[in-house]
Amino acid sequence: MRGFIRDGEPLKERRVLHSSMDCTKRSVTLSEILDLAASNLVSPLILSFVLGAFAALVRSDLTFPEAAAKAMSIYLLFAIGFKGGVSVAGHGVDGALGISLVAGLLLSALLPFVAFGLLKLLTRLDRLNAAAVAGHYGSISIVTFVAGTSILETQGIASEGFMVAVAAAMEAPAILSALWLISAGGKGRMDGHLWREILLNGSIVLLVGAFAIGMITGEEGLAEISSFIVSPFKGVLCLFLLDMGLVAGRSIRDSRGALTAGVFVFGVVMPFVGAAIGVMAGLLIELSLGGVFLLMVLSASASYIAVPAAMRVAVPEADAGIYLTLSLGVTFPLNLAIGLPVYLAVAKALVGG
Amino acid sequence: MRGFIRDGEPLKERRVLHSSMDCTKRSVTLSEILDLAASNLVSPLILSFVLGAFAALVRSDLTFPEAAAKAMSIYLLFAIGFKGGVSVAGHGVDGALGISLVAGLLLSALLPFVAFGLLKLLTRLDRLNAAAVAGHYGSISIVTFVAGTSILETQGIASEGFMVAVAAAMEAPAILSALWLISAGGKGRMDGHLWREILLNGSIVLLVGAFAIGMITGEEGLAEISSFIVSPFKGVLCLFLLDMGLVAGRSIRDSRGALTAGVFVFGVVMPFVGAAIGVMAGLLIELSLGGVFLLMVLSASASYIAVPAAMRVAVPEADAGIYLTLSLGVTFPLNLAIGLPVYLAVAKALVGG
Amino acid sequence: MRGFIRDGEPLKERRVLHSSMDCTKRSVTLSEILDLAASNLVSPLILSFVLGAFAALVRSDLTFPEAAAKAMSIYLLFAIGFKGGVSVAGHGVDGALGISLVAGLLLSALLPFVAFGLLKLLTRLDRLNAAAVAGHYGSISIVTFVAGTSILETQGIASEGFMVAVAAAMEAPAILSALWLISAGGKGRMDGHLWREILLNGSIVLLVGAFAIGMITGEEGLAEISSFIVSPFKGVLCLFLLDMGLVAGRSIRDSRGALTAGVFVFGVVMPFVGAAIGVMAGLLIELSLGGVFLLMVLSASASYIAVPAAMRVAVPEADAGIYLTLSLGVTFPLNLAIGLPVYLAVAKALVGG
Amino acid sequence: MEMHKAKRVAIIIEAPMERRLTEALKAADVTGFSILPVRGGSGRSGDWSSEGQVGRAGGMLQVICIIRPERLDAMLEGVFAVVERHIGVVTVSDCEVLRAERF
Amino acid sequence: MEMHKAKRVAIIIEAPMERRLTEALKAADVTGFSILPVRGGSGRSGDWSSEGQVGRAGGMLQVICIIRPERLDAMLEGVFAVVERHIGVVTVSDCEVLRAERF
Amino acid sequence: MEMHKAKRVAIIIEAPMERRLTEALKAADVTGFSILPVRGGSGRSGDWSSEGQVGRAGGMLQVICIIRPERLDAMLEGVFAVVERHIGVVTVSDCEVLRAERF
């Protein structure tokens, strides 16, 4: 994310689009990916997640209070939104923002269909459950996104600040697609209530709101509160990932039955499929290296907050054990540990950063 | 607040008191006030409040856990009290502290009578409800005070550190006045229990206690914990105001009936009346520019924690919908957005800072 | 703790052990201890505790939400564990770690027997209650440990980073000793469940896990998150001690009956007995000055989280009023206010730091 | 102390359904209810706990409603429409209430 | 399992009244009670929620008290003196209790 | 609305005993239960409050279990084995339940 970068070098010129996506500029060697993955694996962030998962699996009584988890989540959304807005304020809003938002909306709306197809291929889930799961994969996980920006920051790679807004835009459309997939097989599931709940869910409002505040107050605003939202950010993220590890570990531990081999394979394969579609979109709309990477991350990640809540309301018959375990217990750690470095390596190869 | 100012210039000499309060030194132009108000309006603090209020009004499910709100409030009280104490430790306690405390106690005790009169004039509230509302306006809102110190800090204006102690002193007397106003119209409302609860309520104890700790440990103590209570302070205040916006927005949203036009007008007018009385008191006891401003802020602000709780106990028949909505939904945002810059401009004009 | 020290001077060479423990190098004058105690008493840390205790004793309604207390405790455990691990990473693990862990395990296992003997001497507690209390004194209070490291840091004294691991090692064995003491007088109290709960209790897992993360990620990891776990640490500790004061004050206030004179005297004497045994062990295994001091602190402190929970499960007949009040209301503040400076003075005299 | 017969309805329901349920209660002219947090539980759909949770999808809460016996049926119909397809438990028990004039 | 008849009294009351109520219970020789958090609710005085609240003025809590039938009246009198002028709900229901010797 | 007779068992128990109790419930083939937080209370062993507490030793919680009448005895035996030596309260009351097919 732009705001992170101290020396403030300008964004690389918009690259000429290589529609053939040839990798001639720079080939990704496996060893590079492995190196990146290895160094990623020993970061305090990943290890905190691992610690949490370990504690849950051995049934330690370590837990975070619900209020603390929610407070950390509010902090992270506010900080990441704010910083994105400041970054946009610094660079001005050009057409790229609009195109990227449209790309995000489309990705979110279309990825569930891809996911649904893959689920039909790999699993025996019925239409209802397959659609519910598919909805999760069109939407996004903001913590995965945050972890992605954190990797960019460590490597000193710039990215478009408005990617935060793209993240927000990608939260909801997938839910509509999932409901459409379901009702194509039966009765309508959408009411006015649900519409409002989806569009005005807390994390969208907070993310977009903080983004707007950051845009309005700019660097000056950031200077006032940066020792709150910038300096301790990574440390809070560590504790949050510790908590995510606890919750993910618990969900794996408690729902052994829900996860058949096929479903599990889907949870492993789908992120890469999503990332592949994301990278194409990113190249097509000519994002920077960092932007392409973040769009891959968003496409690869699966929702575990907004979509599950919507599914409980609209599709109560679907098994929450399946989609929560899959999204939180399989895809989230996979992205965190292996996905992120791989996506970055691929983005580097294709964008030539 | 003194402790905020890095370069530590000494407090301006006590000004000669202009009892006629002529504004010859420097006249307040409207455009100055508007400028100040405009720049105030686009600070992250105000915008965070606005975001919260917006989220509540559109019925987003964004909420802070109760525990997180309480934790932030503890943090703010501790930090502001501590810094006030450190500031006093640096400048020594002279008679000014004593005089200011007396002034605060008197203001808190007398403002309810002014408010009560104004309520009788503007509204049709019965004695009970009018007295309950009036009590809120004699007491103070510590967050408004904190926002005030934050403006002073931004502008590099010094103020007496002991104003925190004055704030604490102003919390309770107004409650007694309110109860007196009520029982003058009937039975006594005060029991020993209530006395103790009012005087030893959590925010008074924490504010005064932290003030004492700051005074005892001084700059040395501050140095040990300043990266906790100074650096991230404004950021925490942002999140707290976001929460205040949520709560205020909810109270406005849910109690449309409670707020008649007259009551609303009172909530808009009373802060300025309070500030006017506060500025006179501040000039009379010869506070510095910052001190006069903060005394205005305290006089203008209305309680939304200590007084409502006392009123629920002592005057359960009074309608909490009226006083909570008024204090939190009308007066608090009014002070935050418009009051503070206006009061500062007036204080500058009269004190000649 | 090593990680605290900015200039990074190397650990003093392992001192030649003076088995006679003569104090010829440097004698501890009483005035030195008093000086240290006095300066300790006016630190923000102690004063925050005093404020909390005061608020509880005067029945103020000041309270911390349970979630906030737990969140602060998670933060402190994570930070202290992480910093310990980083410090070990910097200095390499030699045999000293192993020996120290063994020493810690033995101290924890044996101190309950000493405590039990002392209780039989000083009080009329029955076997069950005496054993339950004794168990608390073999185990440790991590906040007392943290306060100890904080004193070392202020004085610029180095200590072995692995003392955090020793702290973790000392949590559990005392529980087994207590249960043995009880069942020696009757039926067995241990089941497989309890074993797991004791060894995998949240604070052990978090402390050891964070220690491991710190060791793996080293200075580099610390640099990433130090503005979260280092800079604000002492401030968080202040608020945490404020909360501890509230809880300790409440326990004293509400259980006047439970604390007979003899029991109270035990709570005052035992810490010094523990510290004396701890200092011998520390000298024997040739820890540095800081290490010896911390081992004294661990030996002197009494558990108020892990052991009470285990006792409620295994020995429900024992009176929680006794052991909680003793550990939290008597020994904890005693160590904080008087014990720590005394132990440090003694350690200095014996080690010659 | 004069007491009056009343019904105590306790509904354990998924957190995301909260607003729908409370609106259904109001639509059924229920004059009052209270919402209690639930920290965890177990059922046919497995174990759950609110600890460490950020989203509300996994959580449940309990709505308690004291109601005059004659209004029970109308209320249950409103409630049933909401919980019908959802997991959760609805129980009704007899109780007596002080100050029935407030209902 | 031998069970004994008892009364279950549930009092929903404003948070600022907590200490007054518990002291009244103790004064009425009630041997035990438990206090449960309430997260929100609705009544004649409008909707409320504890979420995001700093003060206790707006909140309520529920006090549960299991009591021997013969002591109910004394208890209710003590409770009534406290809740009389205040909002809140007091209900009593029959229950059976294990280990009545503990009451 | 068709209702079915059931029993409502409410167990107030020390927090450290939570896992033992829930395992006993499962062992007794209880199909569902919910756990509610308790914020404080008072009893023969004195007053307690969860506020500001870090450890779980001092706290309690309430387990609510709706069960078919015929399964009550088996359940209570399992519960009793766990609470026997511990402080806490176990109450049983009658209730009616919607959708009994789910139990």
Ligand SMILES: Nc1ncnc2c1ncn2[C@@H]1O[C@H](COP(=O)(O)O)[C@@H](O)[C@H]1O
């Ligand atoms: N018999 C019951 N008694 C109390 N709570 C229950 C019962 N059955 C279900 N619940 C609650 O409702 C949730 C969902 O239940 P289920 O639909 O059976 O998975 C459980 O996790 C419990 O919190």
Ligand SMILES: Nc1ncnc2c1ncn2[C@@H]1O[C@H](COP(=O)(O)O)[C@@H](O)[C@H]1O
């Ligand atoms: N019939 C009821 N059932 C359950 N809780 C109620 C009921 N009536 C009131 N309450 C609770 O008591 C609070 C105040 O009630 P009221 O005085 O009617 O505004 C409400 O917000 C609810 O939390």
Ligand SMILES: Nc1ncnc2c1ncn2[C@@H]1O[C@H](COP(=O)(O)O)[C@@H](O)[C@H]1O
């Ligand atoms: N009669 C009762 N009604 C409700 N809760 C009780 C009762 N007796 C005890 N409790 C709860 O159980 C805890 C322990 O009770 P005791 O064993 O009597 O100290 C108390 O602090 C209360 O939270």
Ligand code: NA
């Ligand atoms: Na996605």
Ligand code: NA
């Ligand atoms: Na005022």
Ligand code: NA
């Ligand atoms: Na010890």
